[in-house]
Amino acid sequence: MFEQFKNWFESRHDYAKDWKERTGGKVIGYFCTYVPEEILYAADVLPVRCLGGHEPQDVTEPHIFGMFCPFCRDVLAQGLKDKFDYLDGITISQSCLHLRQAYTSWDMHKPVEFSYYLPMPHHVQSLASRPFLRSELVKFKEAVEKWTGKTLTDADLDRGIEIVNTNRRLLKQIFELRKADVPPLTGLEAMYLVLSSQMTDKREHNKALKELLDQLPGRKVEREIGERLMILGSENDDVPFTEMVEDVCGATFVIDDHCTGTRYFWNEVIPKEDRLQAIADRYVDRVPCPTKDWPKRLRVDHIKNLVEEYRVQGVIVVQQKFCDPHELDIPAIQQSLKDIDVPTLFLEFDVTAPLGPFRIRVEAFLEMMRQDDLF
Amino acid sequence: MYVAGIDIGSMTSKAVIVSGGRVVAQAITLTGTGGSDVAHRVLEKALEKVGLQRNQITYVVATGYGRISVPFKNRQVTEITCHARGVKHLLPQVGYVIDIGGQDSKVIRLGPQGEVQDFAMNDKCAAGTGRFLAVMAGVLNVSLRDLGPLSEQSTQKVEISSTCTVFAESEVVSRVAEGTPVADIIAGLHRSVAERVYALLRTKMVRSPQVETIALTGGVAKNSGVVKALEEKLGATLAIPPQPQLTGALGAALIADDFAPSELIRSS
Numbered sequence: 001m002f003e004q005f006k007n008w009f010e011s012r013h014d015y016a017k018d019w020k021e022r023t024g025g026k027v028i029g030y031f032c033t034y035v036p037e038e039i040l041y042a043a044d045v046l047p048v049r050c051l052g053g054h055e056p057q058d059v060t061e062p063h064i065f066g067m068f069c070p071f072c073r074d075v076l077a078q079g080l081k082d083k084f085d086y087l088d089g090i091t092i093s094q095s096c097l098h099l100r101q102a103y104t105s106w107d108m109h110k111p112v113e114f115s116y117y118l119p120m121p122h123h124v125q126s127l128a129s130r131p132f133l134r135s136e137l138v139k140f141k142e143a144v145e146k147w148t149g150k151t152l153t154d155a156d157l158d159r160g161i162e163i164v165n166t167n168r169r170l171l172k173q174i175f176e177l178r179k180a181d182v183p184p185l186t187g188l189e190a191m192y193l194v195l196s197s198q199m200t201d202k203r204e205h206n207k208a209l210k211e212l213l214d215q216l217p218g219r220k221v222e223r224e225i226g227e228r229l230m231i232l233g234s235e236n237d238d239v240p241f242t243e244m245v246e247d248v249c250g251a252t253f254v255i256d257d258h259c260t261g262t263r264y265f266w267n268e269v270i271p272k273e274d275r276l277q278a279i280a281d282r283y284v285d286r287v288p289c290p291t292k293d294w295p296k297r298l299r300v301d302h303i304k305n306l307v308e309e310y311r312v313q314g315v316i317v318v319q320q321k322f323c324d325p326h327e328l329d330i331p332a333i334q335q336s337l338k339d340i341d342v343p344t345l346f347l348e349f350d351v352t353a354p355l356g357p358f359r360i361r362v363e364a365f366l367e368m369m370r371q372d373d374l375f
Numbered sequence: 376m377y378v379a380g381i382d383i384g385s386m387t388s389k390a391v392i393v394s395g396g397r398v399v400a401q402a403i404t405l406t407g408t409g410g411s412d413v414a415h416r417v418l419e420k421a422l423e424k425v426g427l428q429r430n431q432i433t434y435v436v437a438t439g440y441g442r443i444s445v446p447f448k449n450r451q452v453t454e455i456t457c458h459a460r461g462v463k464h465l466l467p468q469v470g471y472v473i474d475i476g477g478q479d480s481k482v483i484r485l486g487p488q489g490e491v492q493d494f495a496m497n498d499k500c501a502a503g504t505g506r507f508l509a510v511m512a513g514v515l516n517v518s519l520r521d522l523g524p525l526s527e528q529s530t531q532k533v534e535i536s537s538t539c540t541v542f543a544e545s546e547v548v549s550r551v552a553e554g555t556p557v558a559d560i561i562a563g564l565h566r567s568v569a570e571r572v573y574a575l576l577r578t579k580m581v582r583s584p585q586v587e588t589i590a591l592t593g594g595v596a597k598n599s600g601v602v603k604a605l606e607e608k609l610g611a612t613l614a615i616p617p618q619p620q621l622t623g624a625l626g627a628a629l630i631a632d633d634f635a636p637s638e639l640i641r642s643s
Contacts, residue, residue, distance in 0.1 A: 368455075
């Protein structure tokens, strides 16, 4: 049922190369989920997310500070090692400095025909962010038009919005099923859904999601569900870790807060006459990344709502080592979960997760939750 | 009915045999590189002491980093839970457990029933572990068991980095070259371990250390120098079981003792 999504994720480069060949279209690599994919789909450009490769590498040391997060170094390594050699363009919207450094260095050493830095505002809680982002989207749209030689009409933008919104809606409907006592999909399977949606043509992805949505409610789940866990942090495409928690330790992830998960698709564009304003509003109002979530921490309440709705028993808080924005929020998140008696386990992630030591911590965490019979 | 707890640590392996909640035998052996063989060896060693046969052990709980590869276990439980369970039995009034083992150190906060409420483990670094002290003993050419007594002869304070075993080792080498007395260096190393462990404890501490009873377990608890350095840092006296490195195996055996009857009935 999930093979297709897993294959898309695992063979992302083959997919993109094949897509180019069969459509003759352009592919753009994006570094952050604050990039408005609606405008790219409107221009018939395929956006694919630049994620890491989870392999040790030796190419980024001269270009990026060793105490920048392992994710941004891993992403840059993919560029420097020509893993994304099929890209026609790259783009980033402002989120954190570490990732921007990866983008800047990639741009410098592997120049492509289109490169765009979108100054997504940090202070999304200010009213001024809406007209500001709209004005930046005007420039972004113009740049994309110049690059592709195609003028984007309102009808094009509507089509772009519809493609991306449909994907969000379908993913959310599928995630809704995870609220059940016996969720019809595992955390790993859910992870494949979202990750693959970030690197395949969403029109194809939507078709596959619809088919999945038809089949899922009748799916028989053989495995024990165990504890209902949430996982949260910055990005997470660490398959071995997720597999270990679910297959070896016997728990199930029922929800997440990652930009490779729910943060990516939770909010839709709400249609408006002014299309670019509608898109801008969506990115201002979406579940924020910690770089945008101040002075109020709105994400904390969102996480608590998810915990309640998905009946989460414990939360694994993962952090990319040296990720400053998340480091700022993690103590507040852990405290607020503690206040509602939801235990948390903090783990620091690197390019590869040390599975042995993590297994002890996860098992001890689960024992702590089920220990009535151990004491 | 006899049950056993087996704790396969990175440096030593431990076995405790329990019957009706009472310890009847215990054994310690070096883990070495024997893989699952060490579990047999340490259990045999304990059995021999009281003339028991292997088939008289009805239930085995394995713990420690090698718990997964104990071939004859009935159940595996992490060392976090086992240490808490062992401490609950030995020192029921304790609020926190600090366990310093061969390759990691951990802090466990206990609830009113002695259950685990929260825990923290050292990440990706040997500083603050038994291995750190073993490496330094090697550099200084003294035996591990002499570290404690030697540090008591220290007369002046020497600071050693607590962040990295490799850096600390080169620091020790420079100190030796400068002619700093070995006793002072060792005392500095003990403070460095204490600092590291104290920092870990602070991440989970709710009240001040002075109003809590804190237990120290694991092999490093046998080093009087680390105990002293940690007590100074805490401003409190540590509760230490008579055989601190057996705490995990004891906890495993007690869990086995609880589980054996119901599980055996279920399987028969």
